[in-house]
Amino acid sequence: MAELALIIGNGFDVDLGLPSKYSDFAGSPEFHDLARRMNDMYFVEERDNSLVLQIQKASNESNWFDIEEEIHKYVVNHSSLDEKMVRMVRSEFDSLKRALTNYLKRVSKDLEHKADKQRLAYQLKYQLQFSPLSKIDIYFNYTTSELFLEMPTYHEIGKGLFTYVHGSLRYDDIVLGCDLQPGEQVNRQLSFMYKYNQLHQATHIARHLLEAREIIFFGHSVNEMDFCYFKEFFKTASASPTPTRHLTFITFDEESERAIKDNIRNQGISVSDLYSNLETLNFIHTKNYYANKENEVTKWNEIMTRLLTPVKRGVKVR
Structure with a gap:
């Protein structure tokens, strides 16, 4: 006890x-490089459905924003994606977590x-x-x-x-995402972004x-x-x-x-x-x-x- x-x-x-705020990360080379790759490799339709580019837009529109709230908005507003788009978003999400991990490791070095x-x-x-x-x-x-x-x-x-x-940098297992709010239905296509699906221990x-x-x-x-x-x-x-x-x-x-x-x-x-x-x-x-x-x-x-x-x-x- x-x-x-x-x-x-x-x-x-x-x-x-x-400098560990989400706004700090959004202004970092790690995030800018990720967003630039998404923008360069995607066609118009893919850009319109890009999780990373949506987060970039939100960060440009406000001095304060929350990546997890943007992920939640994305999950709510994208309940019908084809299989190709789902694979694209999953790849983006994994890249986003890696970029955040790399950023935090860099700025917290020798803390x-x-x-x-x-x-x-x-x-x-x-x-x-x-x-x-x-x-x-x-x-x-x-x-x-x-x-x-x-x-x-x-x-x-x-x-x-x-x-x-929510994990730690020590184990490279950070938990990033959102959870269901009251009255919401599970978006099975994007459920990999729900926090409960990333938790592995009580x-x-x-x-x-x-x-x-x-x-x-x-x-x-x-x-x-x-x-x-x-x-x-x-x-x-x-x-x-x-x-x-x-x-x-x-x-x-x-x-x-x-x-x-x-x-x-x-x-x-x-x-x-x-x-x-x-x-x-x-x-x-x-x-x-x-x-x-x-x-x-x-x-x-x-x-x-x-x-x-x-x-x-x-x-x-x-």
């Missing part, structure tokens, strides 16, 4: 200074030496070495776990565990979250594509008659806090009930912390005090 569950999203990498050790992402993982709580790291990113695996005490047997939900996320007394999301937006992993936790936490859990989101600013709350509410979970039925629910804004805003510094110090202070064992979480 893990008393602390740390859920790590791509915002964790960004906080460390890694240990590049990472700013004053950033909250680094400080949290470093300080948690000394926490008396047993812990589980749940990685939704692909990149930074290796930076911390060498910390001498963090993953001692029986003290720290970790799981890669992660027990619901159990880990429900057993933990401390749950920290760092850099994860609790977005629609990943909410299936958290649904049971939020349902239970919002209805618990005995508040015993501490839930903390570490995110960039007030706007990203609102986005997280909206994402939770859009999935049918009452945010007001979470405030009522959790011991604490806090948002720490990295932007304000780095600006030395007193409120953020106080919240950070409070959570670190709680995580590093020995606790009485045997507290049941319902």
Whole structure:
């Protein structure tokens, strides 16, 4: 049983200074080379049905975009393709995953030496070495776990565990794609792009979250594509008659806090009930912390005090 569950999203990498946003990838040589190949080799009809070229168009139209949302749009809007087109899209999808893997390997090379050790992402993982709580790291990113695996005490047997939900660069098995949304039918032609068809091992996320007394999301937006992993936790936490859990989101600013709350509410979970039925629910804004805003510094110090202070064992979480 893990008393602390740390859920790590791509915002964790960004906080460390890694250019790992999808928009960064879309501006990279790896992606530009891939898109150029697609454009040069395809006829007009093939270009109109190209997954990569659709993603390129979306990236050109907005400073912020999500490749997985574009994949979802593609799957929804292409429910009838001939066999040749399906083969073309599958080849593109495999090439897209390879290009993303190669890009992230390049920009994260020597991350240990590049990472700013004053950033909250680094400080949290470093300080948690000394926490008396047993812990589980749940990685939704692909990149930074290796930076911390060498910390001498963090993953001692029986003290720290970790799981890669969407694979990692270490094993060249990243999971990229989308999942079905409520009411959608399976697109069997393109089902290779559904995340569930790329998963090969159990992660027990619901159990880990429900057993933990401390749950920290760092850099994860609790977005629609990943909410299936958290649904049971939020349902239970919002209805618990005995508040015993501490839930903390570490995110960039007030706007990203609102986005997280909206994402939770859009999935049918009452945010007001979470405030009522959790011991604490806090948002720490990295932007304000780095600006030395007193409120953020106080919240950070409070959570670190709680995580590093020995606790009485045997507290049941319902």
